[in-house]
Amino acid sequence: MTALRRPLLRLLMLTLFGACPFLLSAQNIDIQDEDDKPIEERLVYNHQNTFNLAIHTRGFGAGFKIGRIKSIHVTRNWEAEVVSLRSLKELKTLNVATYNMRPFVYGKLNYAYVLRFGYGEDRRIFGKPYWGGIETRWTYEFGASLALLKPYYYYVTVYKQLSDGSYWETFDEQTFDNKDQWVDVLGRSSFTRGLGETKFSPGAHASLGLSFEVGKSRTRAQSINVDVKAECFPLGISIMDSERNKRLFVTFMLSYNWGSRFNKY
Numbered sequence: 001m002t003a004l005r006r007p008l009l010r011l012l013m014l015t016l017f018g019a020c021p022f023l024l025s026a027q028n029i030d031i032q033d034e035d036d037k038p039i040e041e042r043l044v045y046n047h048q049n050t051f052n053l054a055i056h057t058r059g060f061g062a063g064f065k066i067g068r069i070k071s072i073h074v075t076r077n078w079e080a081e082v083v084s085l086r087s088l089k090e091l092k093t094l095n096v097a098t099y100n101m102r103p104f105v106y107g108k109l110n111y112a113y114v115l116r117f118g119y120g121e122d123r124r125i126f127g128k129p130y131w132g133g134i135e136t137r138w139t140y141e142f143g144a145s146l147a148l149l150k151p152y153y154y155y156v157t158v159y160k161q162l163s164d165g166s167y168w169e170t171f172d173e174q175t176f177d178n179k180d181q182w183v184d185v186l187g188r189s190s191f192t193r194g195l196g197e198t199k200f201s202p203g204a205h206a207s208l209g210l211s212f213e214v215g216k217s218r219t220r221a222q223s224i225n226v227d228v229k230a231e232c233f234p235l236g237i238s239i240m241d242s243e244r245n246k247r248l249f250v251t252f253m254l255s256y257n258w259g260s261r262f263n264k265y
């Protein structure tokens with residue numbers, strides 16, 4: 001075995017030393033390629049505008065950021081987004097005895113959507129090497145929230161009393177607060193039912209997360225963000241009957257961000 005190890009060791013050393021000139025030349029080529037890039041790929045920009053699509057533990061969302069690049073380490077952002085907000089206790093079901101009816105969530109009181117407006121910063125942790133790669137930043141954001149609560153209507157069967165004292169079976173659209181009148185739930189009513197009854201609940205939010213810049217061009221912003229967000233509504237939000245006037249929500253969000261960088265003087 002010893003006799004075999006020595007030739008193998010020599011072959012390995014020769015391979016490494018032989019590869020060094022090629023590695024150095026490849027590095028020089030990369031550096032040369034960087035120098036040969038267009039001028040717009042070598043400038044430092046002071047503005048960054050991005051859009052985002054997000055999925056979180058209670059729904060989905062979309063938004064945009066208007067950013068000011070203060071240095072290679074710090075970017076300040078003014079943000080706006082809208083997200084849906086579901087209860088973790090929602091369970092969708094279907095009345096199989098009915099035909100062509102929508103599935104429904106028994107006990108749901110309102111659809112909830114949240115408008116968020118805030119200020120935040122991205123601060124660099126690890127920069128991107130000159131040959132490319134991923135830049136890592138930690139982020140924070142805080143601001144105001146406004147919840148929109150639209151009543152959730154059911155299509156139900158009820159008995160209505162006639163003038164002669166008898167009862168007549170009929171169909172109606174009602175909220176869960178009238179459940180004592182129901183004979184059967186047929187399905188969910190149309191989303192437009194109850195739009196005029198939408199209520200508002202103001203609040204505040206704050207988030208902390210990580211941003212991974214994956215874009216290959218300096219003029220194009222492209223990143224994947226992971227955030228944890230805490231949100232408080234002092235007046236409370238009622239999504240499910242079992243969770244009326246819930247005030248604090250904590251969500252985990254994954255978002256994809258894309259946009260452009262440019263100079264504005």
